[in-house]
Amino acid sequence: MTSRARWAGVLRTPVGAAAAVLLGGVMLLAVLAPLLWGGRADEVDTAHILAPASAEHWAGTDNLGRDIFFRVLVATRTSVQLALLATALGVAVGLLLGTLPLLLGPRLGRLVTAAVNIAVAFPGLLLALSFAVIFGAGASGAVPAIGLAIAPAFARLTQTLAATVAGRDFVAAARIAGVGRVRVLLRHVLPNIAEPLLVNATMAAGGSLLAFAGLSFLGLGVQAPDFDWGRLLGEGLNGIYLNPAAALVPGVAVVLAGLAFNLVGEAAAKAVGPRTATATVRNRATDSAPPTPTPPAAAPVWLQQTGQQAAQADALLVVEDLKVSFGTVTPVRGVGFTLRRGEAVGIVGESGSGKSLTALAVAQLIEQPGRVEARRLEFGGDDLLRTPPRARRRLLGTSLAMVFQDPMTSFNPVQRVGRQLAEVAEQHLGHRRGPALARAVDRLRAVRIPGAARRARQFPHEFSGGMRQRAMIGMGLMGEPELIIADEPTTALDVTVQRQVLALLADVRAADDVAVLLISHDLGVVEQVCDRVLVMYAGRIVEDLPVERLRDGARHPYTRALLGAVPDLSTDRDQPLVVIPGRPADPAAPPPGCAFAPRCPLADDHCARVDPALIEDGSGGRVACWHADRPEPALYAATEGEGR
């Protein structure tokens, strides 16, 4: 249904509409023209030989006095038919060649691939010309000629697409299940590559129409007494000075028909093409997000998600009522917290909880079309919302360091690591090249990279994952950071290396009194580094508590469930793990009340209607729950009692 909606959407675009109209017209002509005007096109009129365009003969007549305009209309069928025939042949041969490697297995398959690769190297038209010579002039020669010229490129495309799909796990799973090669091809591979192939075949039809016109024009295609556009064009060209319309009209026909096929291909490509993240977000927003009525009670709730005490003297980062939205979807819905100097705070939550977006928003790294709003966003006393962009960049460049999950993608792969670090000093601290590089080496040493001077001259791919992550932290230390934001810094690393990176973060923090904001899905990681934990769910902070209280003092049912859902080395093996029923809240359609209510064992009607505020508990923690502290078993007992 969604795909039907997509096609309908494409039809409404100018390209889609034009393509549909053009192709419809061409096809209608191909069917009807010979029936309606077949006689007039062949009507010999020796009285008007080679007449110029006139009211009677719109495009003039040819050397037998036949009306050229009608001949062009009637020729539509032959031209389109032959083009489609050639395309069908090309696609069939291409599909066969393209899927053979899958069927034959690796060794023979490699031979086929090599053959196709060589064929692709020949220019298509040259191939068609030589085939036309081999098969003989005439339509029966030109069709296989053009078909075979299309085949290699199509085979190559099929091969590439099929190889991508064949490498995916579901194909491996089917093979393990004992599904044969032919069935794998028919059931799993072809359906998954059909759309792009179809688009390409449509484009190829346009191309073969042009190629056919070319061959006929050269006298290698359709032979008299049959005629197609190419032949009419060739005949008209002889008398172009006497009657330009005789050449122009068939030319225009070729252009229009070719355009029709190509535009349809283009429009189809748009319909099936890359379903980008933004498109999905938009779809989901329009499809599945009913306009959520905001209950009046919810507004003051957001106001209450403020930094703990706004007037804290040693506050480094103050965030109040931070919202990040993409179109109609708001994945971060009013987050507030304060980070003191030298403090390490962890944000935990599942994917989609908005934890990474919160970090990116603080670092001012949210790109269009994302929008960041906040009542207060202050870093080191500067208001990030009102600082001009230049000053803000400088401030963030020197005092804030960012460490991402995948260190491979956060370094430029073609620049030496030392250079990339030095660039920070040149850009933001105004160092010259030499001292900047010296500082880079020094910082690499500071993050315990052995042989720092030698390593600085290496490229990122020569570093191991853990070392790249250390170098990334080193890059953050090029300035004098007051805050390091680390977004899942160890998720891509092995456990033993993870320990090294976490230890380094702890060291850096201790040495320079740097605050750390650590985003992770792993409570264990946060426990090892942080003083305080913010638990996020569906774009809001649901609990904020000191790390010592995490294991036995958590008050929000979600926090408690998270702790129970993940086994550790002391989990009772005979007891099942805690299960959080349901699935994470959809950011496109947050429920009106507490977002966790649908999955919460404590939830009642009040929870489903009214979102609880994040309230301080007087001992340094905050929790957003109507039933904080109520242990689950007690609740079950209570409901039983009420039931009786």
Place this chain on the structure above:
Amino acid sequence: MSELTFEDVTVRYGSGRRALTAVDGVHLTVPSGAVVGLVGESGSGKSTLARAAVGLTPVAAGRILLDGRPLPRGGRRPLQMVFQDPYSSLDPRMTIGSSIAEAIPRGAAPGAAGRRDEVARLLELVDLPADRAGCHPAELSGGQRQRVALARALAGRPDVVIADEITSALDVSIQGTVLNLVRDLHRDLRLSMLFITHDLAVVRYVSDYIAVMYLGRIVEYGPAESVLADPRHPYTRELLAAARRPGGGGPQVADTVPAQVADAEPADPHHPPTGCRFHPRCPAGPLVHPDRTVCRDTAPTGDGRPHRAACHFVNSAADPAAA
């Protein structure tokens, strides 16, 4: 009720100078009805071992035996595998019902109705309502998809199921459901299982035996309780130290590891170290004890005991010198 045995299995990728020996002479037994947890870092060869067992990767040397006999080619597949990423292991264009039905062996459930009933039975086995058979994978959450993948593996009536990191792509709140299911299935069906993961806490929760792999070799193998309570190989000890510790708050990482070990680099699998592969980062090896050159020259082998470790200094490695 079947025992899966790897006998001196070696798997190589590529050839010539760029060849990579991903699995190097592995001996491993998955006893009948037991869950063996295989742990190790990325690149240690644990997934390659799994792919070799189900025939996705050719074996360069050694044998893989089921109850003492080589695996049958064609026909019923006694080994089934569940993949890491449930978003890529189900065909997005097929309903989950037909994905599962595809894996039902021919003759096991004759007729369309028979297949439908079998699919319903399998879905219920993994705690999914039978009427979800008509859903496409896109309509399911990650945890539900992983359960469908489990159902598909069970459809083949396997003797051994290989689970390759089946929880690592899932959100923490969902991991628990899949782990509970694995334990229930093991208990109810007495399945033999090779459970691959990098997470010791997860492996401890589901496994009867634990095998630890490092750079293509099994370095320690034994009953789960014994390996966790009394790790013999220094690498196992390092993994355990890095795993979650209950109630462990505050910065307490890397407090017991000598500096030269803490900063040691992971080895390059293309150029594995000589002798014991762990020696360049071993706290019990030549890095800390310069006289222990045997680690550099000779590859250690485990003895035949139920709990064995491939280390020259199994007994002395635990001494305070390592701390």
